[in-house]
């Protein structure tokens with residue numbers, strides 16, 4: 001099988017066997033890489049369609065022995081097209097590559113954001129399925145390798161062939177997502193829960209709480225080492241223990257001092273209620289589409305998008321906590 005050369009020439013796509021479907025992945029980013037590797041290890045044929053043979057992701061796919069070719073050749077040859085590229089790129093992706101090459105195919109999305117906000121930019125004459133894993137890409141790969149699989153929210157978004165549910169199951173089987181870990185979901189539930197959870201807890205919340213906790217200790221004169229170890233370093237053990245034990249057993253296992261102090265600090269003081277009040281505001285922005293329309297989707301005048309947050313982002317990236325992380329990483333290597 002000939003692969004794409006690094007001069008950008010179009011590579012060959014794997015020969016199709018009538019019994020075995022071919023998956024074409026657009027690009028080979030974090031999520032696409034994990035999904036393609038899992039599917040291939042399950043014996044499913046995969047080809048990568050790349051917009052640029054010299055890009056880092058095309059080279060990575062090539063180095064991992066995937067067949068790499070152009071987007072158009074990969075999609076035309078495939079039965080399933082995995083579109084795991086940045087969500088905000090998907091609308092333009094269809095504009096650029098055209099809709100007709102997707103006729104009769106089954107599009108796989110890993111997140112419903114683009115379809116929720118721009119359904120009309122998607123091709124019409126195809127199936128569209130959503131498989132949204134509840135694991136970040138490297139964990140999805142790790143969990144597949146250890147045979148655990150993971151949870152995923154899933155939905156059939158368009159059933160042109162009347163076989164979309166079967167197709168969804170085929171891909172989930174290939175990813176080792178078992179039936180009891182496959183949660184049928186509405187598109188809105190997948191999109192809003194993902195947006196809200198990353199803002200309130202998984203990214204925004206954890207970052208803000210860890211930074212605030214670390215900074216408070218340092219500003220009070222405690223050593224950066226003590227502050228770092230008791231926050232950023234220890235958080236993973238606590239989250240793991242909560243996850244493994246469940247909240248009841250976790251609370252029973254921690255010390256009485258930790259229990260009294262934590263309940264007093266967050267619950268008795270009303271802090272938890274104040275946070276929830278703010279979370280409702282954040283959810284309201286998502287639900288009213290203000291978040292997407294005003295802050296995510298840049299207008300033709302360029303208002304919105306990531307650049308307006310650069311100052312805040314720089315504050316995080318240049319924080320003392322980031323410096324402490326680097327110092328500890330160097331120490332670990334010694």
Ligand SMILES: NC(=O)c1ccc[n+]([C@@H]2O[C@H](COP(=O)([O-])OP(=O)(O)OC[C@H]3O[C@@H](n4cnc5c(N)ncnc54)[C@H](OP(=O)(O)O)[C@@H]3O)[C@@H](O)[C@H]2O)c1
Pocket residue numbers: 026027028029030031032050051052055056057058083084085086087089092093110111133135136137138
């Ligand atoms: N990352 C995660 O852990 C994670 C977790 C849950 C869900 N998801 C979902 O998975 C999807 C992909 O996210 P990701 O973080 O994996 O993306 P990513 O790593 O940033 O994707 C990069 C890949 O997309 C390609 N690409 C970017 N724009 C393109 C375009 N306009 N046309 C063709 N190819 C393009 C890039 O090709 P080049 O090399 O040519 O630039 C590269 O191969 C999203 O829907 C996301 O919500 C991701």
